[in-house]
Amino acid sequence: MSKENPEIGLEIDAGGINTNYHDAGQGSGTPLLLLHGSGPGVTAWANWRLNIQVLAQVRRVVAPDMVGFGYTERPKGIQYNLDTWVKHGIDFLDALGIEQADVVGNSYGGALALAMAIRYPHRVRRLVLMGAAGVQFELTPGLDEVWGYTPSVEGMRRLMDSFAYDKALISNELAELRYGASIRPGYQEAFSQMFPAPRQRWVDALASPEADIRAIDKETLILHGREDRIVPPVTSKRLFELIERAQLHMFGRCGHWTQIEHAARFNELVNDFLSE
DSSP: OOSSOTTOOEEEEETTEEEEEEEEOOOSSOOEEEEOOOOTTOOHHHHHTTTHHHHTTSSOEEEEOOTTSTTSOOOTTOOOSHHHHHHHHHHHHHHHTOSOEEEEEETHHHHHHHHHHHHOGGGEEEEEEESOOOSOOOOOHHHHHHHTOOOOHHHHHHHHHHHOSSGGGOOHHHHHHHHHHHTSTTHHHHHHHHSOSSTHHHHHHHOOOHHHHHTOOSOEEEEEETTOSSSOTHHHHHHHHHOTTEEEEEESSOOSOHHHHTHHHHHHHHHHHHHO
16 A cells, blocks of 8 residues: 555556555455445545455455556556456456455445356355445436536535535545546546446446346345435345345435445444354
């Protein structure tokens, strides 16, 4: 991890893509892969900074910047889609020599986690889906604004206010930090390619077929904030209906950032679930 910038961790070649990632803990159990969301300026560290060290107390935790995001390389001509991101996730595990992992996915990362479990079932032991996409839902105004972000400090502040139930969590300094991350060279160009309008098609493109989701036989913990304005709670209720070996935990007074707004309880739930 860079002393100047904690978002910069280690680097590894994952399927030909130089990938920035964080690697913490050891433990003898199943390694844990954390997959971040898709907000502008997001990095694995920004998404999971309150969780990595706690979850790493008893296991190895790895958290990459997925291709197109953060400090991971953005190869010229790459197509940003579910196939590309799932392959990058599997290539990342291969590069680290991890044969099987527990996978936690947040929002867009939840859609990736679902798709990994469907396409590579032997690589995933247990699933944690938090505010997850991955099923069909009507594009929310909040998600439309997130994916349609054009860089400005005011726009970033407005976006971040929509992520959290408790607006006290969002400071001007935090908004300026995330704005700065969103204007790094090449970042906005990549981000604007991912989810251009009309954006309902990208919700649909991240969704896995319901028959495939129903066939998942993994123990699955589903978490969602009741006041989530980005990905509606109905998505997690649908996942709970589809996945036989699932449990659902809904947080009141919580928006899209369960892992930040209720970090201690989130960490406790995930630790207990993965340690069973």
